[in-house]
Amino acid sequence: MLAIGSDHGGYALKQAVMKHLSERGIEYRDFGTYSEESCDYPDFGEAVGRAVASGECERGIVICGTGIGISIAANKVRGVRCALCGDCFSAEMTRRHNDANVLAMGARVLGEGLALKIVDTFLDTGFDGGRHARRIAKLAEIEQRG
Numbered sequence: 001m002l003a004i005g006s007d008h009g010g011y012a013l014k015q016a017v018m019k020h021l022s023e024r025g026i027e028y029r030d031f032g033t034y035s036e037e038s039c040d041y042p043d044f045g046e047a048v049g050r051a052v053a054s055g056e057c058e059r060g061i062v063i064c065g066t067g068i069g070i071s072i073a074a075n076k077v078r079g080v081r082c083a084l085c086g087d088c089f090s091a092e093m094t095r096r097h098n099d100a101n102v103l104a105m106g107a108r109v110l111g112e113g114l115a116l117k118i119v120d121t122f123l124d125t126g127f128d129g130g131r132h133a134r135r136i137a138k139l140a141e142i143e144q145r146g
């Protein structure tokens, strides 16, 4: 199960991403927002982050205008490794090296075609493990230190 969320700035792209996920047969849960009415991105970044951190969802996708605010919000949740990606190379490498569990995108930055390719790359790439696992453990240690 995939968690997905956006603010009003990311609403239209989120609709396109959900259609794409359905066409691929990927199950998702939409944590809002549910219209283009102005709202606050931290609410949706947190909701998706908590769904992933709790194990309710394996991975998440968050979208706002730039992708920046909602990625910061998701990363405030312990256990979340949210990566803001604007290209497929970054989406591949953040899965392989950072084991990113949430993808953030900026709807006012990316065209829909590129955004969907980034989603596919993020979903279809695995974690390399090895030395990268040690580095991810250090990220968790930083969280513990607060």
Ligand code: RB5
Residues within 6 Å of the ligand: 007, 008, 009, 010, 041, 064, 065, 066, 067, 068, 069, 070
């Ligand atoms: C909303 O206007 C905008 O600030 C938001 O979507 C996002 O870009 C924040 O980082």
